[in-house]
Amino acid sequence: MRMSLDLQHLGREEEALQVAEAALTDPWVRHGDRLALQRRVLRLGKPPRRWRRPPWAASAQAEPREVVVSATMIKGAAGFKSCFVVPPARNGSGGGGGGGGGATGVPRTACVEELALLHYGSPAGGGWRGVHSEGGVWTTLWALLCWDVLFMDVPEVFRSPFQTAPLDLDTDAFLPARREAVDARLQLIASGGAPDLIRAVWSRRVGTWCRGVNWERLTLDDLLQIAGCVGGLGLSVVCRLLCEDAGGWRGGMPDLLLWRPERGDAMVSEVKGPRDRLSDQQRAWLAALSAAGVRAEVLRVVEAPPPPPLPPPPRPCAECRPAEDGGTQQGTVTTSARSCTAGGKARRRRGAHVCGRRAMAVPIVCEGTEGVTGGCTTDGTGEGAVVAAASVAVEAHSGMEDDRVVINDDDDDGSGGGGEEDQQQLQ
Template sequence: MPALGAAPLRLTLRAWLTGPAASDLGAAERLRAGLAVAAAAAAKHAAGPGARANAGTGEVLRANFLLLCDAVAAADGHLLAEEELCFTAAFRVLPAATQCLFLRLHPRRGPWFRLGSLAYSEVGDAAEAARALADAKLARLLERAGAADVEAAVNVLTAPELAALAARLRLLPAGRTSGNSRPQLLAAIAGALHADPPATGRLRGAKVREELVRAVGPCVRLTPSAAAAARRLQRIFFLHEGHDLSRFLVTDLGTACYPRYRVWRTRPVWRTREALLAYEAALEHAALLDAALEAGNVAAAEAALQPAWAALYAGEHKVPPTPPRPPLTTYPAAPSPLASGAGRGAWPAAPFLRRFSAAWVHVSMATAGVALREKQRRYAEAADLLRLLLGGECCYNRRGEWWVRLSIDTEHLGRPEEALEVAEAALADEHICGGERLDLQRRILRLGKPPRRWRKPAWASTLPRDPPEVRIEGRPIASVLGAKSQFWSADGSAVGVEQLALLHYATEAAGGWRGMHCEGGVWATLFGLLLWPALFAAVPDALRSSFQTSPLDLSTPGFYLNRQAIIEARLAEVAAGAAPALLREAWAAHHGVMCVGVNWERQGVEELVEIADCVGGSSLAGVMRLLAQDHAGWAGGMPDLLLWKRGESTEDLGSARLAEVKGPRDALSQQQRAWLAALASAGLHVEVLKVVEPGTAVRKHRRR
């Protein structure tokens, strides 16, 4: 891109909404949205990376925030109300230095900031900029604040300052001027500020307020309405609670690099402002629930769950049906190709955008609420709630978990026949796969013994058997309760159970394997590099901003179904042995670019190529297909260790195996069993390595 002042930059705007979906936005709105996106891209790149980096951090934030406001107003203007419009209007007329101060303070915790500690080169005089913000009603100064704000401002004081203030106000017990904790000092000051005896109390409260303002000094805070408006604009633009203007900043300064792809929007995420506000309220409820659960406060958790229960009983989660999962691997057969486009015309457009709905958030909260009731052994209530969740259409990737929990809770209630019927009904759910399906099948075989069932299901003979088991002896080191187990290695050093296993496999007696403890890490990197064209293919509404490291539909069935031709063509190349060339090509073209799952530091490209050669094209394609068909379902449970070694001739590319490592008291989960079976079906050697304590019989290659 030319630098500013160089040759003019020509922009070409093509229609990017066509067909029936175009009716969601009028022609004028589409044109304005396209122009805003094009203008933002042009302004962002016209100066060149060097010029943008030299502009200063605050100036970069300011310029990009104005572009963000323009893009949101053009593409999602129907979501903006008076508060956002007033905020952006007031913000635009502020001096550049004042705008920079607002954007510097917005992501910080606060809410109050001492002006004396604010030093930004692009702001200059922080006190003057703060007064301008206050005059525009985007901030408050401490001397103009009310009692509640003054109380919050006390948090900027250090512990010694708090102690000195409390001593001045004579709030400490006689003879005790030190050793008070920060919470004690804050509580004493707050109590004095809100003292409520008659006249003397009011005078005392006023005096305390004056002393607080004097002790804290000049301070500024953003008004809640301005902070909320800025937060809402960023939420609409980024669609990610962890993203803010720093995404622009790290990109412009060259600290981070996002993939290049076509941003393609055919519809708004929220059709009405009411839907957006409901989503935001649900996020606040979820945050309260998370905080309460983390603190172990059951009463607060129950209070936070009330909106979720109300939404669930009102049927909010019963939205139009989502697309079915694609056919998945049946054991022990390998994955089979899917029929192209079957029934696609009947599916609602962009169903993955429903995750940005209040219903979706409330269902996630309700799932946590079910777990809370199960911990309290309130199994009847938990079972009723699970039936409600299964009657809806949100969070379909959780349906397997719900079915399993419902069967278990019903069994806890002493109703094994009903628990069996629940498990049998669950197998007809098209969203059940992997470890959850295997778990349900095993439950059916256990609960369905005569006289409940006299005949085994037809699929019983196809259930995967447990893989071979290798046992090695490990001398445990006494550890703190709850800490990860450690063992003595042959050279006398302390190692974890996985490292002990790697040392075993590296010995000549065990085969001299190279290896790593990676679980799914290396497979995620291989997936990202080999399927890069599919990840960032032009699929409507999957890539909605320039700051995504994965498409929005990655963890849904639509990821595979919408890109089936691209994925299968790529996997055919992998199966034919082209993985090394594809990896080198992707590494050279995208090195350093952020992509979901890709770790550029853990392995070099030559090590990845060696792993791909040893795994083999057909097996590698099978694993990648599983991850593409159901990325969320297969996200966990991959074996701990990946082992490989080169062949002894040029014709022999090498071999690989995977091992799940278990300590003396560990057992396989159903998801781990499902992964081991799927990998074995793909042609890979898998086994379980069991570390046993001295004196335990060591058995090798035991098959159950």
């Protein structure tokens, strides 16, 4: 892999592609390293370098199902794990080995894995039971199911009665020395014999130290439920991979193991924060479990957008501010005169305050022209004294007991020229 990268950086992309293709023919290249080389070959082997796509192209480019959950992130120091705020509606709604619980009504902080467990434990997330183990449950199941294989009598692998695992466990010599026993055990697991194997080993060996086994994390009933939900095929695939290369496949296991006993199904989930991405080893595990019939997905926690800022409070006009703030506390209003079509003097009873608060309808009363007793109508015909209601937005000052405004026309010629700025009188 490194040689191919160096050749590409030197501009020798054809040689980089040939090195990656040659590495894929090596049977000892496994798990995430093999997937990384396959994806590299697909990136470099585009036409015109390579016209034919390899048969494994679709599986190497397959992306796992992704679920996105947004949460408010707490800014912390560099190098520390990201934390998020759990709202009261989610707080206590699920997670851990025991499933759901009631909401506490108080927000709290949680890491991405805790937030994911709360999401999956909620009704909207599926009502799953789950545990954050990063492979601890898988290695426990593997050791219980293959206990006799791990501790079978093989020359030179046990030098002390206090060993927790054979000396060749993390080497390539483990599987060849036990191939027949491993194949028989995998066949038994795939055929549905996992629960009986777990019960037998638990009754005889509970509390015995063994590498990868945690006797206290989950109870026997929990392990039996998980084994029943995962199924024989999924368990046999996990055991086969760990028997082939325990040191290589022990890393990159999914963060969460989820199960629903009432439905008999299980799921694994890899949790990623806002700036995380899947490694090739994690992709290899998700692909292997998905091929074995175990539902696999990625839950990505993204940072929720900040709430919009609150608008600034309205600032009162100069006349409404107190004297110490440079105001006069006068409630002055601003409006303009409106002329009657018959030439009369218009009088507006309410005007618009400068700093304003609320809107209301403004009646305009025509006082009629000089010598006309009946006033006028809204169309200026001069018949009858009517009130013309105009919906004008005005703002009433809260401290004014009576904010009526009388606008007197100073023109004596009766022309009704009320369009100019008129004198305002606060009554």
